[in-house]
Amino acid sequence: MALTLFQRIVKRFNQTFSRFGEKSTVEIEDFELEHFLLYHGLIGSSPEGQRSFKDVRADFLSAVKNKSSLQMGITLKLMPLFWEDKLKAIAAEIKDAQKDAIIRCLMPDNSDGMLAPNQNPPFAEDWRVRANAATLIAYVGDANAVSVLTKSLNDTAVSAKSAFCHTVLALAEIKTPAALSTVEEYIFADEPWFRVDCINAIARWPFAQVAEILSTALTSVNNLSDYAAVAAARHHKPVTFLKDDRQTVQNGGMAMLLALCAPAHKAFQPEQLMAFDLPACFEDAVRLAQENGSALRLRATLNLIDWLESNRLNIDVDDRSALDQKTLEDTKTTLLSEAAKKRLSEKFAAHTWQKEHSNAIKDLEGACLIQLVGELKDESQLKKLEELASHEDSLYADSAIEAIGKIGSSSSAETLIQIGRRAVNQEARATKAASAQPVVEVQPKESVTYWHVLRALGNVKTEQSFEYLLSAVQDHAPDKREKALSSLVSVGKGLKLSTEKETALRSVLLEAFKDPSTLVRQTAIESAAVFDDPSLIEDVAAMATAKESSLWKEANRSLKSLSQQGHKEKVLAELNKRLVTTNDQTRKERLTRLANELR
Incomplete structure (x- = not known):
């Protein structure tokens, strides 16, 4: 449906008016940025105007000397990931001799409740102060550390939430039962990043101590499940979970495979995931899927098989020989037998769908059932899928919409x-x-x-x-x-x-x-080949000289496809036009290579 005349006028006004403003920029909240840096192993760069190490050291030592928590709070207004090791190095200089003085500055006595937030670092309004204080409290150590950090975490979850990931890591550094209990309280938090942070922290305990807690957290529905799985796998690989005798723990490993191998999850490259020994999971995953045909186990194993097929060339030669294409294809065929499909359909029909968000978040099995029913194009369950998709507050809605589309x-x-x-x-x-x-x-x-x-x-x-x-x-x-x-x-x-x-x-x-938008232009180029319209070749060829690599690469692919669809002469004619009018040598070479490939 085209825009009405009035709508076109309003849109034109908005477009014209927007030209007088500044260029649109994307403001990334500290909360999102801090998590991106943390989970991708980055520390960021020192912001402009940041204090030097020498000045921070002097301010830190002065705060301790003056026993001033206010001065310490001012000192700790630093980006945590960039300064963590540096602050620990400063504290290490005096930790043995002045431990009590450091702790007094980091977590002052506030039993009367009279301290202002800027005088009490774990409760400061600035999230950076909280984060750095938590890290140093865990590093220096104190008998009351867990109690203070627990109160700080509870307050942080509703106020300075960017400090949450650092506070749970501080509790993990202490590793007491009380610290673990505090972190465990948030494994089903409404905020998806908090759940990832808790898994990241809990994974730092010995496996035997936290396997069930970690598995329970991993088998929740989370759109950041790939980050959660990576955080856990960096300390305990999926195969460790799969080889455990406890079904709950095995399901935790399956949930990791489900997320790590999901085609929609692209935050981490296959090369990064190789460190988690995913090929070693194949035999155990297949065995467990056959022993217990749950939707989670089946979906996770199918994801693993697809991932192995896509990444065979990157797999160790010994593993690759045991995972040949025929083995993978035969295994998939066995797992998706007609009997298995019938069982899945029956399970979907009999599943108890949770109405409360707090319960639905724990229903990863239900989420997997929805995915499989969609992928297997089970039209007999379409009515139920439409019902799930139509509930506005349902955690299942978006997955059900996807499944309906697949059918x-x-x-x-x-x-x-x-x-x-x-x-x-x-x-x-x-x-x-x-x-x-x-x-x-x-x-x-x-x-x-x-x-x-x-x-x-x-x-x-x-x-x-x-x-x-x-x-x-x-x-x-x-x-x-x-x-x-x-x-x-x-x-x-x-x-x-x-x-x-x-x-x-x-x-x-x-x-x-x-x-x-570059994203839209790239899709337009790709769509031109799908639509198979020769009148669009001129526009696609124009994109072959684009500055953005994503655009000219997509244009090359599209022109090759159009050429194969019977439009070679027109494609070559347009490329020749561009060669004549393009002065840039690099672009000329690209166009020449493409034209030679098509001839």
């Missing part, structure tokens, strides 16, 4: 569109100026649901889907425009479009080549 029944189009309309006001979103950068959504949960609807509709080939997606490509958020465009082309390719709709689709693609 691809045309009867589901209306349900998906209704969910999308309930989630967002599509017309209002279309009036905002198209953003080049990711946007901060006013309703983040609803916008995620909307994105899943757009993706699912790409596999539901109906006129309704086409019309809805045609409107969605006008969205102001680049991730929504990109997904709507990709799905629109997929639906258009699967339908016999009228001349009018085919023209509308072509027009949308042409506009997408000029989109401010």
